[in-house]
Amino acid sequence: xxKASASEPHTPSALRALGARVGAAARPWLDVLYPPGCARCxxxxxxxxxxxxxxxxxxxxxPVTAQSSEEHLAALRFRAAATMMSVGFEFEIDGSVSACxxxxxxxGMHRVxxxxxxxxxxxLAGSDVLRGAPALxxxxxxxxxxxxxxxxxxxxxxxxxxxxxxxxxVADAVRRxxxxxxxAAMKLHVEERKTNVSNAFTINPRYIDVVRDRPVLLxxxxxxxxxxxxECASALREQGVRDVRYAxxxxxxx
Ligand SMILES: [Zn+2]
Numbered sequence: 001x002x003k004a005s006a007s008e009p010h011t012p013s014a015l016r017a018l019g020a021r022v023g024a025a026a027r028p029w030l031d032v033l034y035p036p037g038c039a040r041c042x043x044x045x046x047x048x049x050x051x052x053x054x055x056x057x058x059x060x061x062x063p064v065t066a067q068s069s070e071e072h073l074a075a076l077r078f079r080a081a082a083t084m085m086s087v088g089f090e091f092e093i094d095g096s097v098s099a100c101x102x103x104x105x106x107x108g109m110h111r112v113x114x115x116x117x118x119x120x121x122x123x124l125a126g127s128d129v130l131r132g133a134p135a136l137x138x139x140x141x142x143x144x145x146x147x148x149x150x151x152x153x154x155x156x157x158x159x160x161x162x163x164x165x166x167x168x169x170v171a172d173a174v175r176r177x178x179x180x181x182x183x184a185a186m187k188l189h190v191e192e193r194k195t196n197v198s199n200a201f202t203i204n205p206r207y208i209d210v211v212r213d214r215p216v217l218l219x220x221x222x223x224x225x226x227x228x229x230x231e232c233a234s235a236l237r238e239q240g241v242r243d244v245r246y247a248x249x250x251x252x253x254x
Pocket of ligand 1: 040043053054
């Protein structure tokens with residue numbers, strides 16, 4: 001995933017991150033001084049894009065069908081009675097999708113998350129995954145990690161999906177009450193992953209009534225074993241949510 005300097009756009013990341021924060025007013029100046037680069041190959045791109053056209057063409061979308069939903073669920077180690085699941089794109093090491101996720105998470109570019117969310121929203125529009133107008137609920141970060149990163153990428157992805165579909169985002173419905181180590185950073189085995197996030201989530205009482213009577217689409221950037229999603233789903237089901245679905249941008253090999 002760490003693709004050395006060849007994949008780094010020519011832009012100092014701190015300045016890019018600053019550009020994302022200062023908003024539209026300052027961005028044209030930053031674009032003149034530091035033209036935006038493709039998140040994967042670094043080629044010049046338009047300011048509103050994330051990938052250049054060839055890297056974008058390399059993204060391989062999964063179909064959004066009942067059969068692929070079953071296949072995605074069957075591939076999870078933990079599924080906690082999720083009723084449906086969609087995955088946006090095939091995951092390739094050093095591919096376009098992993099470059100976007102790396103740029104979003106580790107270089108603090110929350111606009112990449114929204115952009116990915118819009119792609120997912122376009123894929124899901126009109127599909128069974130959105131039947132019954134589910135509430136979009138991001139897998140939460142612990143408050144400490146949220147402050148460190150400055151944003152929750154899953155929440156930004158939700159806002160991108162919402163922009164394409166008009167569905168409501170209930171950002172604070174699920175809370176992470178225990179600080180858990182990053183599953184990826186710890187290189188945990190499957191069972192350890194489950195223990196690491198067990199009882200880490202609770203439902204915010206303010207939003208129980210909002211999510212109880214409608215389907216919930218849990219959203220995250222990556223889903224591997226399903227341990228994190230299934231803990232969130234269990235917390236929702238304990239509060240009476242009957243129809244919990246999963247959506248992820250990509251599913252790396254677990
Ligand atoms: Zn490119």
